[in-house]
Each structure stands twice: as C-alpha cells, then as structure tokens.
Amino acid sequence: MDAELIKEIRDTTGLSFNEIKKALDEAGGDKARALEVLKAHGVKVAEKKALRTTGQGVVEAYIHSNKKVGVLVEVLCETDFVARNPLFGELAHELAMHIAAMDPQDGKELLSQPYIRDQDVTIGEFVTQYIAKLGENIKIGKFCRLQL
Numbered sequence: 001m002d003a004e005l006i007k008e009i010r011d012t013t014g015l016s017f018n019e020i021k022k023a024l025d026e027a028g029g030d031k032a033r034a035l036e037v038l039k040a041h042g043v044k045v046a047e048k049k050a051l052r053t054t055g056q057g058v059v060e061a062y063i064h065s066n067k068k069v070g071v072l073v074e075v076l077c078e079t080d081f082v083a084r085n086p087l088f089g090e091l092a093h094e095l096a097m098h099i100a101a102m103d104p105q106d107g108k109e110l111l112s113q114p115y116i117r118d119q120d121v122t123i124g125e126f127v128t129q130y131i132a133k134l135g136e137n138i139k140i141g142k143f144c145r146l147q148l
Contacts, residue, residue: 006024009023015038019038019041041132054137056078056082056083057075057141058089059072060092061096062097062100070145071099073092073140074140074142075092082136094115107143110143127139
C-alpha cells in the first residue's frame, strides 16, 4: 500500500490509518473510489449515532471583519471530551462563518445549503464528516445572525 497516498487521504479526511487502508483495499488502490467508500462509511457512522443524546457542546461566536455581521451558533455533541477537541472547535467556527455568509432562515435550510468552502458538499454532509472523524453524534442547535 502506498504510504504517501494514505498520508494524503489522511490529511484530507482526518480519518484513521486503518479506515483509510480498508477503503483503499476495497477500492483496489483507487484514490477516488476509496474516498467514495470513506464517505459512505461516514454516512453509516452518522446514522448509527443519530439517536444518541447531545447534551454537551459549544456556543461559537463569529464577527465578520467588517464588524457589521455577527453570528452565535450552538453546536452540540455527546461528551465534554469531544466539545474540547480542536476539530470540534474548527467545525463550530466553520458553521458560524457559513451562517454569517449565507444567512439561512432555519436549521433545515442550513443543512441543505452548499458549504461555502466546497460547493460539492452540503452543510449536512460537512457535519457528517466530523461525526465520522470524532465518533460522536453532532447536531446544530439554535443560531442567530445579526447584521447592521
């Protein structure tokens, strides 16, 4: 197995060496196909965790550089351990920036919007990627956006 390819996929996805190796084996060494396998696996992980209680999390604040748009968003997870993880903080920040840029009216609209940094991925799929990386159920709670 090509270690450089595994490292490249790991840098992109943040998933474990073993998960990537299994996906590459299943895909016959094809990177694009392995990424599809990993995406499908992430969806399965998210479905299994969907019913778990999300009693922990963070409130993320984002103020745009022009000081005219601000966002507060609750991002919920299962444990305080994950809530303190830098990856979880990264997710919360990205969600707050997305809300500032796209002004969704409710959670349903937010989850269906294309992610501002990758138009091929919806916010729902973006959150699913983090569920696979962190191994816990993650939900977006309340959010508000203020603009002058």
